[in-house]
Amino acid sequence: MEKTYYDPADLKKFGDITQLQPEMGNKFFDYYGEVFKEGALTAREKALIALAVSHAVQCPYCIDAYTSDCLQKGADENQMMEAVHVAAAIKGGAALVHGVQMMNKIKELTM
Amino acid sequence: MALSATSLHRQKHELSEPAYQLTVLQQGAQFPEFAAQLRQHNLYPLKPTGATILQVNVGKMCNQTCRHCHVDAGPDRKEIMTRETMQLCLDALVNSPEITTIDLTGGAPEMNPDFRWFVEELSKLGKQIIVRCNLTIILANKKYHDLPLFFKEHKVQVVSSLPYFAASRTDAQRGDGVFEKSIKALQLLNEVGFGKEGSGLQLDLVYNPSGAFLPAAQQALEAEFKRRLKAGFDIDFNNLFCITNLPISRYLEYLMQSGNYESYMEKLVDAFNPAAAASVMCRNTISVGWDGYLYDCDFNQMLELHVSPTAPQHIRDFNLAALNKRSIILNQHCYGCTAGAGSSCGGQTVA
Numbered sequence: 001m002e003k004t005y006y007d008p009a010d011l012k013k014f015g016d017i018t019q020l021q022p023e024m025g026n027k028f029f030d031y032y033g034e035v036f037k038e039g040a041l042t043a044r045e046k047a048l049i050a051l052a053v054s055h056a057v058q059c060p061y062c063i064d065a066y067t068s069d070c071l072q073k074g075a076d077e078n079q080m081m082e083a084v085h086v087a088a089a090i091k092g093g094a095a096l097v098h099g100v101q102m103m104n105k106i107k108e109l110t111m
Numbered sequence: 112m113a114l115s116a117t118s119l120h121r122q123k124h125e126l127s128e129p130a131y132q133l134t135v136l137q138q139g140a141q142f143p144e145f146a147a148q149l150r151q152h153n154l155y156p157l158k159p160t161g162a163t164i165l166q167v168n169v170g171k172m173c174n175q176t177c178r179h180c181h182v183d184a185g186p187d188r189k190e191i192m193t194r195e196t197m198q199l200c201l202d203a204l205v206n207s208p209e210i211t212t213i214d215l216t217g218g219a220p221e222m223n224p225d226f227r228w229f230v231e232e233l234s235k236l237g238k239q240i241i242v243r244c245n246l247t248i249i250l251a252n253k254k255y256h257d258l259p260l261f262f263k264e265h266k267v268q269v270v271s272s273l274p275y276f277a278a279s280r281t282d283a284q285r286g287d288g289v290f291e292k293s294i295k296a297l298q299l300l301n302e303v304g305f306g307k308e309g310s311g312l313q314l315d316l317v318y319n320p321s322g323a324f325l326p327a328a329q330q331a332l333e334a335e336f337k338r339r340l341k342a343g344f345d346i347d348f349n350n351l352f353c354i355t356n357l358p359i360s361r362y363l364e365y366l367m368q369s370g371n372y373e374s375y376m377e378k379l380v381d382a383f384n385p386a387a388a389a390s391v392m393c394r395n396t397i398s399v400g401w402d403g404y405l406y407d408c409d410f411n412q413m414l415e416l417h418v419s420p421t422a423p424q425h426i427r428d429f430n431l432a433a434l435n436k437r438s439i440i441l442n443q444h445c446y447g448c449t450a451g452a453g454s455s456c457g458g459q460t461v462a
Contacts, residue, residue: 077279
């Protein structure tokens with residue numbers, strides 16, 4: 001059998017992390033559940049944010065989970081791809097904005 | 112995935128056979144038996160709460176061949192209810208004042224040549240009439256163009272499928288060009304007053320997911336549908352009913368072909384909700400097939416799972432008291448009606 005670091009079946013075992021540290025694990029899942037409840041943002045808006053963040057943190061479990069969740073909550077493909085572009089823009093921007101730091105250093109080190 | 116223009120029945124596909132579908136559904140040993148789930152929650156045997164709705168399937172003929180259709184309906188299906196069988200339904204209703212609502216489905220019920228006669232006769236009985244109209248039928252032929260006025264005349268509650276507020280997912284499920292025609296038909300229904308505040312003419316939409324996922328919470332999705340249909344097409348409607356796709360017939364074929372069957376069943380089983388199980392529609396509905404045979408629901412009808420042998424089997428022998436004492440026939444597809452917030456022909460069943 002091919003061995004990989006990620007197994008899609010492991011997503012269903014996420015809750016098992018409470019086995020080794022129940023108190024912190026349970027607090028995390030309570031918090032997680034609270035975060036995704038309908039609030040000032042709709043559940044669909046939160047799913048789209050989660051989808052974008054999943055791409056930014058490059059978590060394959062999260063990408064699977066929030067693609068399904070976005071579809072289920074009625075988001076359309078355009079909204080989902082735009083969310084991914086938001087993540088990409090921030091990731092790209094975060095790299096590029098450090099160009100200013102580089103330019104500062106260039107100035108410092110050159111005549 | 113391309114839509115096939117022919118039914119599974121016409122293709123002589125193995126999944127057109129109810130017995131084969133049941134074999135597939137029972138293969139997954141990892142999924143607990145549905146009846147056992149009900150037993151755990153003191154709901155077994157599942158008993159009617161008392162039928163108030165008669166759902167009549169007037170035939171499998173349809174102008175569309177939707178990807179998810181549990182009836183395997185289409186233009187090539189010829190099974191339709193005769194006027195004689197409709198008369199038997201009317202006779203049963205005269206003697207059953209407890210049944211207040213008649214829910215007409217198909218296929219496209221309007222394609223039955225005796226459809227209008229049946230609606231007129233039902234209207235004379237003073238029953239609330241629901242017609243499950245696929246929308247495109249209104250534009251399919253000149254003879255159907257006046258359907259909105261006919262529905263208005265008989266105060267029919269129009270319930271229509273629109274799986275999405277954009278063409279992409281609607282057409283993927285229901286066929287190329289269906290979204291555009293559905294929008295036009297909704298505008299025609301709006302024009303005569305359906306879905307308009309104060310008109311007393313009810314227009315409800317049905318949302319079925321276009322894929323291997325469960326429906327969203329009904330209230331949130333209804334708000335989004337209202338916003339998008341109003342802004343994009345100036346369309347008004349009353350309620351959105353979210354209906355879960357049940358793993359039978361063409362939807363089962365889609366699940367198997369796309370490799371989603373097991374994960375979809377897993378989603379349904381994981382989402383089993385005892386409150387939804389207590390509110391399933393088979394407890395207050397009796398389903399009549401095109402040939403007059405009786406079933407617990409339209410899904411059981413398509414799987415040829417007749418009502419319990421202890422109850423009358425055919426509309427000619429209709430006896431509400433006897434039917435209300437029957438035990439409802441269950442199988443693994445029933446997980447579709449008990450997932451999450453529940454699912455019925457009237458949408459989600461629990462808040």
